[in-house]
Amino acid sequence: MAGDGSDTAFPDEAEQTVTLNEYIDGIEAEELEADLVLGGDDGNECTYAGGYLKRQAVFSCITCVPDGVAGICTACCITCHEGHEVVELWTKRNFRCDCGNSKFGGHLCKLNPEKDPENPANSYNHNFKGFYCTCGRPYPDPEAKEQVEMIQCCICEDWFHEDHIGLDSIVKMPRDEEGEPLYEDFICHKCSPICYFLKLYPETIWASSKQSSASQAFTADSNGLEEDSADQADTEKNENGARVDHLSVEKPSVEDNCAEDIAAPEKSILGDNSGGNCKLGMDVDRTSADLEKAMPFFMSKGWRDILCRCGTCTKVYAQRGIAHLTDKDDSIEEYEKVAKQKREKKLEQQEGAEANFINSLNHVQKIEILSGISDIKNELHSFLQSFDPSKAVTSEDVRSIFENLAKKKQRLS
Ligand SMILES: [Zn+2]
Ligand SMILES: [Zn+2]
Ligand SMILES: [Zn+2]
Ligand SMILES: [Zn+2]
Numbered sequence: 001m002a003g004d005g006s007d008t009a010f011p012d013e014a015e016q017t018v019t020l021n022e023y024i025d026g027i028e029a030e031e032l033e034a035d036l037v038l039g040g041d042d043g044n045e046c047t048y049a050g051g052y053l054k055r056q057a058v059f060s061c062i063t064c065v066p067d068g069v070a071g072i073c074t075a076c077c078i079t080c081h082e083g084h085e086v087v088e089l090w091t092k093r094n095f096r097c098d099c100g101n102s103k104f105g106g107h108l109c110k111l112n113p114e115k116d117p118e119n120p121a122n123s124y125n126h127n128f129k130g131f132y133c134t135c136g137r138p139y140p141d142p143e144a145k146e147q148v149e150m151i152q153c154c155i156c157e158d159w160f161h162e163d164h165i166g167l168d169s170i171v172k173m174p175r176d177e178e179g180e181p182l183y184e185d186f187i188c189h190k191c192s193p194i195c196y197f198l199k200l201y202p203e204t205i206w207a208s209s210k211q212s213s214a215s216q217a218f219t220a221d222s223n224g225l226e227e228d229s230a231d232q233a234d235t236e237k238n239e240n241g242a243r244v245d246h247l248s249v250e251k252p253s254v255e256d257n258c259a260e261d262i263a264a265p266e267k268s269i270l271g272d273n274s275g276g277n278c279k280l281g282m283d284v285d286r287t288s289a290d291l292e293k294a295m296p297f298f299m300s301k302g303w304r305d306i307l308c309r310c311g312t313c314t315k316v317y318a319q320r321g322i323a324h325l326t327d328k329d330d331s332i333e334e335y336e337k338v339a340k341q342k343r344e345k346k347l348e349q350q351e352g353a354e355a356n357f358i359n360s361l362n363h364v365q366k367i368e369i370l371s372g373i374s375d376i377k378n379e380l381h382s383f384l385q386s387f388d389p390s391k392a393v394t395s396e397d398v399r400s401i402f403e404n405l406a407k408k409k410q411r412l413s
């Protein structure tokens with residue numbers, strides 16, 4: 001489907017010109033993105049009955065709950081909050097739909113009105129009020145000249161601007177040659193201190209080899225960083241660049257026997273740790289939290305598989321509220337894999353142009369909410385597929401497309 005890769009823009013109308021191929025690719029990419037966010041969920045049923053789902057798309061209705069202490073599922077977003085001001089939160093873990101519960105002041109859920117008054121295990125950050133990042137701005141930001149994409153921390157699940165996570169000349173976001181981000185998980189500078197033990201792992205867990213030198217001299221960007229970085233002169237580091245001291249951080253001792261309360265760790269793909277052998281060979285809880293050096297972490301593909309599942313490490317994960325890192329189903333990677341499988345199945349069922357158009361109507365509703373794509377665009381999509389895709393779109397084409405579209409609409413109605 002991709003074009004021939006050559007620059008198809010004409011000098012005199014470079015800004016307006018896009019080939020049909022590029023246009024269709026663009027819409028398909030947005031559709032794929034929407035499907036990935038929804039995790040293949042058709043959005044027909046409220047997910048409340050499924051309890052706290054490991055991961056799902058979550059929305060917040062500012063019209064119903066302006067103080068941002070409630071979240072709703074995809075189906076509720078479409079069915080129960082049509083025309084409301086809804087904030088898209090992408091995916092959240094361990095969330096149960098609140099639609100119509102005590103937080104909604106009498107606005108009942110049309111899909112599942114039988115809900116407990118509250119979901120006590122849900123957690124709500126400022127995203128639910130429509131604010132993101134350390135700068136607390138909305139997205140899209142009406143005051144920004146240009147909307148920059150944000151990245152989500154896999155620990156706190158807040159979203160961040162690249163400029164506000166303490167990147168500098170040493171710590172950079174790993175990218176491929178085309179400038180696309182190259183990492184599986186991002187851990188923000190506020191969460192990285194609780195994950196500082198990751199510095200004890202081999203370099204392969206970092207998305208970029210540059211990351212290993214990240215702790216040399218971290219200079220905090222004053223923009224959005226809360227911690228100050230006075231201590232930059234430290235030179236006592238182990239080979240991975242981590243400063244390891246054997247004084248426990250200000251955490252209480254974990255010698256008492258609470259390991260039984262924690263679910264047995266899964267077998268690691270790198271070996272069986274059930275014998276209590278720690279991969280790190282040391283108590284991760286005794287590594288320095290190194291709060292002075294709060295920096296963003298970018299993790300490589302498959303890094304979660306490498307994490308030690310021994311009793312001690314598992315206990316530390318649980319205490320720090322990051323036990324989800326060793327749960328395969330928690331990763332966006334896994335969530336998107338399942339979504340892609342469902343999408344492929346759905347596309348197979350939608351073969352045939354005419355059937356495709358009718359069947360896409362339900363999908364359009366979701367797209368509208370997620371990406372603001374109008375159904376006109378979707379109609380254009382099927383319509384444009386009959387055009388020579390390598391041709392550039394001219395204003396003349398666009399006018400005739402809209403004329404034909406109007407006729408087609410009349411026929412359908
Ligand atoms: Zn719901
Ligand atoms: Zn609402
Ligand atoms: Zn609802
Ligand atoms: Zn920001």
Ligand SMILES: [Zn+2]
Nearest residue numbers: 153156188191
């Ligand atoms: Zn975070």
Ligand SMILES: [Zn+2]
Nearest residue numbers: 278308310313
């Ligand atoms: Zn361990």
